[in-house]
Every structure is written in structure tokens, then in C-alpha cells.
Amino acid sequence: MARRYNDPNPFEEEEVNPFSDPAVRGKPSGQQKFGGGAFYTASVPPATNSRLSPLPPEPADFGYDHGATVDIPIDSATDLKKKERELQSKETELRRREQDVKRREDAAARAGIVLEDKNWPPFFPIIHHDIANEIPIHLQRIQYVAFTTFLGLVFCLLWNFIAVTTAWIKGEGVKIWFLAVIYFIAGVPGSYVLWYRPLYRAFRNESALKFGWFFLFYMVHIGFCILAAVAPPIVFKGKSFTGILSAIDVVGDHVIAGIFYFIGFGLFCLELILSIWVLQQVFMYFRGSGKAAQMKREAARGAVRAAI
Secondary structure (H helix, E strand, O other): OHHHHHOOOOOOOOOOOOOOOHHHHOOEEEEEEOOOOOEEEEEOOOOOOOOOOOOOOOOOOOOOOOOOOOOOOOOOHHHHHHHHHHHHHHHHHHHHHHHHHHHHHHHHHHOOOOOOOOOEOOOOOOEOOOHHHHOOHHHHHHHHHHHHHHHHHHHHHHHHHHHHHHHHHHHHOOHHHHHHHHHHHHHHHHHHHHHHHHHHHHHHHOOHHHHHHHHHHHHHHHHHHHHHHHOOOOOHHHOOOOOHHHHHHHHOOOHHHHHHHHHHHHHHHHHHHHHHHHHHHHHHHHHHOOHHHHHHHHHHHHHHHHHO
């Protein structure tokens, strides 16, 4: 019984050193006995030599030819100093110009001069116009309607030119056509310079004198619209304007030209109504804001200075 318990474990594996001598590894490892008394002989197969061949050594320079020469131009110390002096002189000149521009802008701001960039019309800027950013919000509605009357006058004069051109082609004479061209060429820039820009600057700077300038020439503008809408026969029988009287006169001889004249009459009437509304609103603001008394004081001071 003691021998039975001293038998080795039949399920225990024998440790084999793969790096030992192949001749030794190929020998039988001995007999092992199971509990039933049977014996078996176990042998370890010889291990094969599976060493991998080493990779070829990589070149130390990674493909770069250290023996090749590279030509790198190196400026001399004199050239470097010369370029440094040139850069310093240019930097000094730029700094001087910036200070000069800033000094001029400050002087213009103290004098009340506003630098205006041309931004309208967008496709070909010829004037400065920015109601949303430069006009107080409570005056923007009046300014927008005033701008509408300016554009409306431009369209009225353009349509007047087209209608008079049609009448001229139908045989009404070339004199009325020349007058229509003069109205358009003089009316568009004249209306902008004489009354629209003064109103724009009056709302922006709260200048009482600009308000007075606007009232003077805007009343002239309203009178012109009345004259064009009526078209009395005082200048070449009045046919140079697309008013009601000239439309009645032309439609009897040339129907198409007469229709154009009636359309022009309606445009001038609409322009007249909008212009009267703008004049009323601006005058109410002018009186309510105290600009009337301020304009009187400024006018009195100007008269005194002129007399002295």
C-alpha cells in the first residue's frame, strides 16, 4: 500500500528544455506506471532548429548622401547689415506716415469734418449714403421717404425724356426733346446737391442751417413738380413736360405718345404727394426740436459777422 501511494502521477507532464542537447531530447524519458500495473514508454521528439535569418542592416543615413555637397548661398555680414538698415528705414517711414494720417484724422474730427466713403449705388459708388447707421432711428422713416422722392424724381425725369422722345419721333419737333434732356441732366444732380444732401446732413448733424437750406430748395422742388404735372403751354406749348395739358394735346394726334404723357402725369402727381408729406414731417420735427430758434440765433450771428 505504501508503494501504491509512492507511485508518480501518470498525468504529470515532464518538463523538456528546448535548448538542451538534441541527442538527449531524443532519448526516452523513462517508464511510467499507471494504477493498473501497466507500463508505457514515453519519448520526446527531437526539436527542430527554427532560428530566423536576421534582416539585412539598414543604412545609417536613411538614403541621404552625406557625401554630396549642397550649395547654400550665404550673404556676407555686410549685406545682412545693409538689408537690416533698409528694413529699419522702411519701418520708420511707415510709422511716420501712420502718425501723419492719424494726426490728420484727429484734426478733421475736431473740426467736425466727416470722412465719407462712396458706397452708393453698390455697382458703381458715386455718393455716400448710409441711413441705417448715420441717421437717428426716430428720423429714419422720414429720411427713407425723402430718399424715395429723390429716386422718384429721377424716374419721373427719365420717363419724361422717354415720352418726349416718342412725341418727337411722331413729329412734335426737336426743341422739346432738347428741353427734356436738359431737365434730366440738370434735375438729377441738382436735386441731390440742393435738397437731399442738406436734409441728410441736417438729420445726421442736427444742423439748423442745413434745415433752412433744405426748406428753401425743397419748396422749389415741389413747385417744379406742380409745373411738370400741369405742363402749361408757356414753354414750347408745354410739350416738354408730360403734364395733363400736354397729354390732352398730344393724345389727339398721337395715341401712343399721349398714353406715355398720361403715365408721366400720374408719376409727377405721385411725386408731388410724397414730397408734400416729407416737407410737412420735416417741418414738424424742425419746430418741435427747437431748431427754429437755433436757426434764428445762427442767422443773427451770421448777419452780425457780415456787418462787422
